[in-house]
Amino acid sequence: MKVRIKRSLGWQDYSVVLPASAYVLDALEEIGKSDPSLLFRHACHHASCGSCGLRLNGRECLACITPIAELARSNQPVRLEPLRNFPIIGDLLVDFGPFMAKLDRIDMPLVRQAETHPTDGLAYTRFENCIECGLCVSACPIVGSDPHYAGPAALAAVWRSLEEPRQPDVPRLLQLTNGEHGAWRCHAAFECTEVCPSNVDPAGAIMSLRRRFMNRKAP
DSSP states (O other): OEEEEEETTEEEEEEOOOOTTOBHHHHHHHHHHHOTTOOOOOOSSSSSSOTTEEEETTEEEEGGGOBOHHHHTSSSOEEEEOOTTSOEEETTEEOOHHHHHHHHTTOOOOOOSEEEOTTTOOEEEOOOOOOOOOHHHHHOTTTTTOTTOOOHHHHHHHHHHHHSTTOOOHHHHHHHHSSTTTGGGOOOOOHHHHHOTTOOOHHHHHHHHHHHHHHHHOO
């Protein structure tokens, strides 16, 4: 099959032979053997780490779980690009620093599948399923036009934090997101939810935040 990759200096074409069961990441790794200069990120190979996000034929995906067989049937090259709305380090490799900084402001506690707190003895339910892959940020039509916008991942993290039984700093979180660069900046395109590989539904979380804001203002 033919693969066309958007690199730092422009598009570059490759030809690669793969089994029918291959994924996009398999193609990248095979290309990397012949061209070690190609920059891309991966780790777990099973959609747990969120490292291998990219744009495939103009659509965000995780390379490790996206089958390549149907794409290979076409005579057109498969186009791979880096995620949008991230600083580009090189080729398909983007800088997650600003993205993580926005998530750090939320200070969201992580809860494992089953956990009992050592002091209060209460059992907690897992609410965290975001793998921080950044696909939602790349797909969002607003992030690229407003660098101060919190973004779908951070806003979804706020909503999950509000649902946590550990009593987060609710006033701080609401103040952080109830403004022109918070939940109200979203244009409800729902592209973030469409590309999310973990069923986080960030668009739904943003709508839930808006309802909470409106209910607080109601008489």
